[in-house]
Structure formats: structure tokens, C-alpha cells
Amino acid sequence: MxxxxxxxxxxxxxxxxxxxxxxxxxxxxxxxxxxxxxxxxxxxxxxxxxxxxxxxxxxxxxxxxxxxxxxxxxxxxxxxxxxxxxxxxxxxxxxxxxxxxxxxxxxxxxxxxxxxxxxxxxxxxxxxxxxxxxxxxxxxxxxxxxxxxxxxxxxxxxxxxxxxxxxxxxxxxxxxxxxxVDTNLFNYSPISYEQSTDTFKFIHISTLDDAAKNTTGIIHAVQLLRKLTPLKFELLIVAETSYAHLQALAQRLNITKYIRFEGPLIHSQVANRLANAHSHILFSNYEGMPCVMIEAMACGKPIIGTTVGGMPEIITPETGLLVTPKNTEMLANAMLQLMLNYNNYNTQHIRTFALNTFxxxxxxxxxxxxxxxxx
Missing domain, CATH: 3.40.50.2000 (Glycogen Phosphorylase B;)
Structure with a gap:
């Protein structure tokens, strides 16, 4: 020893x-x-x-x-x-x-x-x-x-x-x-999804530094997504800072019924929000290895991220979808594909990957x- x-x-x-x-x-x-x-x-x-x-x-x-x-x-x-x-x-x-x-x-x-x-x-x-x-x-x-x-x-x-x-x-x-990641706090939290009746719940958690996180791009993707599908969905944005400017953008785009805002939250509250979502999204222009993505994986959630930083190393066809930074149309289509194929993801596999790695x-x-x- x-x-x-x-x-x-x-x-x-x-x-x-x-x-x-x-x-x-x-x-x-x-x-x-x-x-x-x-x-x-x-x-x-x-x-x-x-x-x-x-x-x-x-x-x-x-x-x-x-x-x-x-x-x-x-x-x-x-x-x-x-x-x-x-x-x-x-x-x-x-x-x-x-x-x-x-x-x-x-x-x-x-x-x-x-x-x-x-x-x-x-x-x-x-x-x-x-x-x-x-x-x-x-x-x-x-x-x-x-x-x-x-x-x-x-x-x-x-x-x-x-x-x-x-x-x-x-x-x-x-x-x-x-x-x-604290895999006890961020524990396995699978939730069901039935396309005909359920609302698909996306979540985005970040600092809202738009140069890095491009949260405005996610909001524009929501505007595109509502035109692509009649399926019910919503996006929860959890912010560490003021989000009034994003609320104003959602209002200008007439998509306020699809987007909710909350924050700042303590760590246990973040875990709760991830547990109650179907998928986490990051649309970053640059990144390191984002903690929130591996926390979402620890909860067994498929994720959507961009081809920057460490995200291509953790996002595979089994764990989620990758999109090109700043390509809002590609993000909207990825969100739709995740909704359509959500039940094909092995959420326990995603959780196990997080346990073994993080x-x-x-x-x-x-x-x-x-x-x-x-x-």
C-alpha cells in the first residue's frame, strides 16, 4: 500500500x-x-x-x-x-x-x-x-x-x-x-418520453458568456425547431448571471412559451434540474471539458454539444450528437433527431461511461x- x-x-x-x-x-x-x-x-x-x-x-x-x-x-x-x-x-x-x-x-x-x-x-x-x-x-x-x-x-x-x-x-x-463529477449527487435519473403526449425537456446550464457559450444561438435554434416539428418541447436555461437580455430575445422571436429561465442555483439544485430533463445542450464556440456535460451524463442523459474542446471525446453516437459551432440550423435538426430517437439511447450505458471515466x-x-x- x-x-x-x-x-x-x-x-x-x-x-x-x-x-x-x-x-x-x-x-x-x-x-x-x-x-x-x-x-x-x-x-x-x-x-x-x-x-x-x-x-x-x-x-x-x-x-x-x-x-x-x-x-x-x-x-x-x-x-x-x-x-x-x-x-x-x-x-x-x-x-x-x-x-x-x-x-x-x-x-x-x-x-x-x-x-x-x-x-x-x-x-x-x-x-x-x-x-x-x-x-x-x-x-x-x-x-x-x-x-x-x-x-x-x-x-x-x-x-x-x-x-x-x-x-x-x-x-x-x-x-x-x-x-x-459527484456521481452520488448526479445520480441515474432516467425519465420516459412518449412523443404523442409528453413534452420533451431540453436544458442548458452555463455562465451565459455569449462569446463562449452562444446561448443566443440556442434560442434561435428553438425558433427553428418549432417550425420543424409539431412535437411538444421546452428549453430550461439555468444561468449564473442575469438573463434579462435573453428573455427579451425570446419575446422578440415570439417563443416565450418554449423557453423558461432560472438561476443562479446551488449545486444540488442543478442536479435536480438535470434529473428532470431529457437532454442537455451546449452550443459553445470554445470549451475545455465542460463539467455540466459530464454531470448530465452521470444522470444518464444524452447530450448535444459542439465539435470543440473535450466534447468530441465524450459525445459519440451512443451518448449524444455533435454539431458545428454557430450552425443554428444544424443544432435545431440535432434537437429534433434527439427527440425522435430518444428512446433508442441506452441511458444506463451513458451513466456507466460517466462512472468509469469521471x-x-x-x-x-x-x-x-x-x-x-x-x-
Whole structure:
């Protein structure tokens, strides 16, 4: 039996009081790893407290750097680097696990060269999947290159992410480890569908960042779909932010009876809404490995997604349908095909795929295998 390791989890994104949904996939990775190893999470939050706080719960220790902007903020960031170096020396940290390379990767570099601590990187930022990266400043790209090239392992969430990161760090070791889903919370929830009597329930859950998620495109697809079929259907849009502009669009298109809006919701409420839907839709222009899609699969739902990010790796003819980004007509036809063929999907197969690929046990074991290769 391998010994329990102490993992220092550096999180560039992490849920906090001001933004409880920020980097929630990072928190889930930490919780998964904590089922096997000791975990300490380090993250920063914009706050006027200007102090470092340490808290403990059932899962792990959390070090929160409360830091304001301006000159004092820069001082607090330097203070955090010193604090983490001292913490590593006193608490026998075995491995540093960096989550989202920038900006916490600066601390990972310091720990490597000052404390001789190897680090791995989990990356899910879609900036590397899109030409946004080339639009970033030279300094940002230079620092990112240093961070990635000094990692003992790079752990992208998808094969496409790995391909993009190899442009930055071509000679590093890579292992694809996806996002994790709580398969107890997002449990198997099959619901029947009879075309002649039932309303088919689509759901879309996102930040509503239209440049990435193209939720307006989904609404236009609904307008097309109602012309394609007399079958009854509805779309529930669950949003983390204001959706008034989308309500106005639905009203202009005269499709308000087909679309409902809700949110923001806590995680258990999201699980409930997915359980009561037939299918989840993402119409993204770019993505990493979207958590909501694997959560829908854990519920046994066939999904519709675009040919970007990690979605082509999980959407097969057995699990759903792929469409081209921005092709609204193709999306409307895919929605119709899913309605017509819904009862041909093996929802238990979809659930089993999610269990084997994205469950807490599966992901924790994959991380632990990497850790034990480098300690």
C-alpha cells in the first residue's frame, strides 16, 4: 500500500464568498484527491481584509489570501509567496498541484527552485483552446511558458487541450485527467418520453458568456425547431448571471412559451434540474471539458454539444450528437433527431461511461498514479 501524500493545491481559480462558482471544478478535484491523500488548498480572493486565513473542514485545510487591489495588493501577494514557502518547509509537502497555471504558477516556480518541490499542472482554461492566447500580452505568454515548461507533469482535461498546450510546452510529460463529477449527487435519473403526449425537456446550464457559450444561438435554434416539428418541447436555461437580455430575445422571436429561465442555483439544485430533463445542450464556440456535460451524463442523459474542446471525446453516437459551432440550423435538426430517437439511447450505458471515466474514485486514482511516479 502506497503512503498517504501531502498535496499542496495551488488554485488560481477557486470558489469564494464573492464568486461561489469560480473554479468549482478545481474544488471538486481537491475533494476527490482528499479521499486518498492529505490536501492543503491555497487560493486568493479580492477582499479588504488584507490578511491570510487558515481554515479546516472534513476534506482539507484551506489557506485563503484576502487581498485588495493596488500597492497593498502587491504586498499581500509577495507575503503569500513567503507564507507558502514557510508552510511547505514546516508541513512536509510532497507534491505541489497547480490548478490553472496563471497566476498561482508563480508560487509553484518559487517552490520548485527554493524548496525543491516538484509540481504538476491541471489545466482547464479555454484561453488555450482559442486564438485568445495569441492576443494575450507578451509578458503573460512568457510567464505561462516558464510555468508549463518547469512542470513535472501537465494534466490537461482533454486531448484537444493537450494538443494546444504542446505548442507551449512540447517536451513535458502529459497525462489527460478530466474533470470530476459527484456521481452520488448526479445520480441515474432516467425519465420516459412518449412523443404523442409528453413534452420533451431540453436544458442548458452555463455562465451565459455569449462569446463562449452562444446561448443566443440556442434560442434561435428553438425558433427553428418549432417550425420543424409539431412535437411538444421546452428549453430550461439555468444561468449564473442575469438573463434579462435573453428573455427579451425570446419575446422578440415570439417563443416565450418554449423557453423558461432560472438561476443562479446551488449545486444540488442543478442536479435536480438535470434529473428532470431529457437532454442537455451546449452550443459553445470554445470549451475545455465542460463539467455540466459530464454531470448530465452521470444522470444518464444524452447530450448535444459542439465539435470543440473535450466534447468530441465524450459525445459519440451512443451518448449524444455533435454539431458545428454557430450552425443554428444544424443544432435545431440535432434537437429534433434527439427527440425522435430518444428512446433508442441506452441511458444506463451513458451513466456507466460517466462512472468509469469521471467519478471521484476514477479521477482520484488517476491523480494518485501520477503523484507516485514523481515523488
Amino acid at each position: 502506497t503512503k498517504q501524500l501531502h498535496i499542496l493545491f495551488l488554485a488560481s481559480w477557486y470558489p469564494n464568498i464573492t464568486n461561489p462558482l469560480l473554479g468549482n471544478f478545481v474544488q471538486r478535484h481537491a475533494q476527490a484527491i482528499a479521499t486518498i491523500n492529505k490536501v492543503t488548498v491555497v487560493h486568493s480572493v479580492n477582499s479588504t481584509k488584507n490578511k491570510i486565513e487558515i481554515s479546516n473542514d472534513d476534506h482539507f485545510t484551506t489557506i485563503t489570501n484576502n487581498s485588495s487591489n493596488g500597492v497593498l495588493g502587491y504586498y499581500n501577494k509577495l507575503k503569500l509567496i513567503v507564507f507558502v514557502i514557510m508552510y511547505c518547509r514546516k508541513n512536509d509537502v510532497d507534491i505541489v498541484h497547480l490548478n490553472v497555471a496563471y497566476p498561482m504558477g508563480i508560487i509553484a516556480l518559487a517552490l520548485k527552485y527554493i524548496c525543491n518541490k516538484k509540481y504538476v499542472i491541471s489545466e482547464n482554461w479555454s484561453v488555450y483552446q482559442h486564438n485568445q492566447y495569441l492576443k494575450k500580452s507578451y509578458l503573460f505568454r512568457f510567464v505561462n511558458k516558464l510555468i508549463f515548461r518547469n512542470a513535472a507533469y501537465i494534466l490537461p482535461v482533454s486531448a484537444q487541450m493537450q494538443m494546444q498546450l504542446r505548442n507551449i510546452a512540447p517536451h513535458n510529460k502529459y497525462e489527460i485527467i478530466s474533470n470530476v 467519478s471521484t474514485t476514477a479521477i482520484a486514482n488517476k491523480f494518485n498514479c501520477v503523484y507516485n511516479q514523481i515523488v
